[in-house]
Amino acid sequence: MTTAASDLSEEVLSLTCKISKEHLLKAKEHGFSDCQLAYIFDVSDQDIRNLRKQYGLDSVFKTVDTCAAEFDAKTPYHYSTYDKENESVRSDRKKVVILGGGPNRIGQGIEFDYCCVQAVFALREAGYESIMINCNPETVSTDYDIADKLYFEPLTFEDTIRILEHEQPLGVIVSFGGQTPLKLSTKLEEAGVAILGTSSKGIDLAEDRKKFGALLRKLDIPHPDYDTAVSFEEAQEITGRIGYPVLVRPSYVLGGRAMKIIYSDDSLKEYVDQALFISEKYPLLIDRFLETAVEFDIDALADSTDCVVSGMMQHVEAAGIHSGDSTSILPYHNIDPSVIETMKEYTRRLAESLNVVGLMNVQYAVQNNKVYVIEVNPRASRTVPFVGKATAVPLVKIATRVMLGEKLSDLRKEYRLADCDELGMSHLAIKEPVFPFSKFLKSGVYLGPEMRSTGEAMSLAYDFPEAFAKAYQAANMELPTSGSVFISVNNHDKDERIINIAKKLYDIGFDLIATAGTQQFLADNGIECKKVFKVGEEGRPNVFDTIRLGKIDLVINTPLGERALHDEEAIGAASVMNGVPFVTTIEAAEASVQAIACLRQQEFGVKSLQEYAAYRQA
Template sequence: IRRLRREFGITPVAKKVDSLAAEWPAKTNYLYLTYGGSSDDVNYNEELRLKKVIVLGSGPYRIGSSVEFDWCCVNTVWSLRDQGIDQAIIINCNPETVSTDYDISDKLYFEELTLERVLDIYEKERPLGVIVSMGGQIPHNMALKLSSVGAKIIGTRAVDIDRAEDRAKFSSLLAELGLKQPKWRRLTSIEEALKFAEEVGYPVLVRPSYVLSGSAMRVAYSPEELRDFLFLATKVSREHPVVISKFIEGAKEVEVDAVSDGESVFIGAVIEHVDNAGIHSGDSTMCIPPLSLNNSVIEEIKDYSEKIARALRIRGPFNLQFIVKDEEVFVIECNIRASRSMPYVSKVTGVNLIKLAVSCMFGFKLKELIFKEPAELGYFGVKAPQFSFMRLTGADPTLGVEMKSTGEVACIDKSFAGALLKAQMASEQNLPISGSSILVIGSNSGVFETFMDDLREMSCEIFMIDCLGKSTRKTEMKILEFKDAFNYLKSGKIDLLIDLSPNKESTMAYKLKRLAIDFGIPLLTSEGLIKAVIKSIKEFKSKKVRMEVKSLNEYLESLPWTYGFDLLNDLKG
């Protein structure tokens, strides 16, 4: 269709957004394409000698694509100017972003992020290339198609991006490198999938390729669930393979945000998830530096990261995700792009990973930019998700492998407990710091015993309701019937709701959690976060922890600066 359109001379023209109500010619860098015109408002022939780079933005805000990626795009534009680029051009279509402000880019095309529109702009501008790795999954998915029609991708090659994004190709690469990963199988038929699940045992994880925020990713606990999830996954990811892998329960998830120059790797941070594996990374509470990983595990994670970066010939930013179970490290995913945690890592560590990545994209080597390894932090940085469940009537607040958060906050303190409590308060979780009544859903006594002593020491009044009807009366907790629990929540007698039920999708559990959301009662559903929050509250109540008030710069100035350029002043935005 595109070829025919061009043959018939049906091509759009570039027009400036009129900011002066047509009274005078508008001098603006805001542009859009339209078929309702005969000439461009820009004389592209006069710009032939200019060095231009197009940066693809993150598009409309939605779950999985938000301001974190816009921070990366804006920092990319600033960094391009440091590389001597004459025009940093942004294509984006979201008026809420900073990247669409008039004073950020040299040109802004307020246009949809589709292959057709990006190619129209590319052909008019004739840039040095396109950066697809800063705006999240939406522009990232265009790399292979842009490359196939002759557009130059700046940074990691499109074919190598595909080797990471395609679940089957990436799993095959890990096998070639001899790196551990959960057992997996590429979907060929439903019968083959069911056979694989029987071999490795349930639960299994259904993982489509090239999807945003874990879309259609599901954990199946039975053949019936597996059939349903496979149908959904193949609908969402029609052009790319679906992979099924063994889901490892009770594991810890770890991430790495890093930059590679094609040879060397700079690891910005090893990030430990406070929540257990099985919660989407965008919904998980994170901690820098790692809280419970020993040095041998951290070194193994770094070694895996370097091997994967070299194998994929990464030049620019990347994010790796691991799970750790019984000191054993497994690789689960690689994203050769900026991650939503890179602004957080950059600000906590003081190293602007985006500026570093752009330098590597333009041929600089890390050894020219970084003099020494990063210094150890003397504090903790905790990132917590922000949810909008209260505004989404009927939405289930239970977290899982598909992302649900709509924002995030990050806080720093000299202690992990202080940073965690700050982050929880900043994300509008009004945790009960003084005298509290706690309602526990479920009968997972093994999990509950791990923090029961802490609750006793805090003199909390504990109520319990068992949605499965399996609880016994031999407990220190007061057992409530569903009707009583419902009324306690409505009347404000409960300060914190904890969900330990094995079946978090049960109707009774859902109704109680939904009620807690509607009445602004703090809710915790993740085992790892429940333990961490209760322990932190206990430490704060016993005055072992004091939350200090300091600015970001005060923390960063305490670090011994060992880097090749002034990164403290580069952390803009």
């Protein structure tokens, strides 16, 4: 549909003088996006799009035969190009488009693809044609036999809106592919596209720190002190006001990329100087870091009138470790019931205020039994597959049906969700991250706010020690039942907890080895422990030699604040190279000791997911 010249904006009229139809077509044929052309001509993306429409230039779709002409392909896939013939035929069925997770990278992995695939299955059961847009050949959602129709296209506004104009779906699901499709929701809704599930307004309210902070104050929900900055001077003023340590990160990151815990002005200046991109639109986010707090991930299902808390996962590690790298327990373990009720109440208030329709994830920090909201994601989170399998409840299927207009109150009855607590689990599940440290020895093995895991394993049992021991085995980390344990903890961790850990290990027959400071602390508390040299100290063998010679069976080493000491990195590298299990937080050490005691007392049998889920049929 062409637009009269009189209706064109001044920007588009001036563009017609700079680039003719022929030149624009040639640019598009050579792969220039609207965004690139807008940058070249110093105009907006929309101006380039309007000019293309004025010239009548649009991409067409070509078909890739997934069966190589051997027989008729039931699900061919399509890609766009600037040509004359369009090979994608629109059906007359009612259809829904799902936006996938985009290219593969740490922080946006298979968890989101699982959600997309489960949504496809749910749409098929509901009688809809499912159309997938994704550009990752390593995902299940891009397999030839999953969706009814697949567009192998980048997840940009330009490419997505062109497909939607062609297919004319009833709506688009953006909340199953992580942050990438979520960022498109506002522009798509402004273009007249129906977003199924939480609206772009609700998504923006949760993503925009200032708007979200105002909402939390209105709801009287505590949160760590925070602010935003676009310069070192502003950042320094904020840290002077809220105090160190702080958690800093760029806006709209995924997988905790470039996040860091900062303890001083010097480190803050170094971080700001190295930041690649900070602006008024994308400021630096600065949060007061709650040391020693316990973190929780809460998954919930909601619609405009109802909310079901579907999973409450407690992190084994203290606050500061990215949720994707944390060992998570479902349901919670040894937590005050009043804290649990507070988190449930906050979750319901947030779901109602954000008008969540579908899935939502909330991250909390609990310090001295006070609950703080860290962030809210009005979308599927990376924990959804874990919670769905552990509870035997098809969360994505239910969320998809809610997005299509069904009432959660009705689905409660169908899926037996009424009057239950965390979906009524009668067992315990643990999510254990898997790391690529053996492939990247020089990357360092100590965890922080930036996600580093590349997979995860899951274990099920009826008590915590057994579940934790199984989780280690599933992640290819064999805990020893005898031998020697190396212990080196920072001054903050030299308290009753490490005394109890060392005493339990000593009592069940382990030999203890430690560096000077930790050895002296344990000896002062009546625990026999041998001393070993640090890597940088004079004298051999040092701790690196001892691990390398196979004389250590378990390493417990907690780094000190932000300092990545040479000795600690050497210990981690030696552990990885020699296949020695290691833990880097005191919380993981406590759990490991319980698991070792369990391993010494019993052998584990095999039980299927279906057997654990039998309680759902009771």
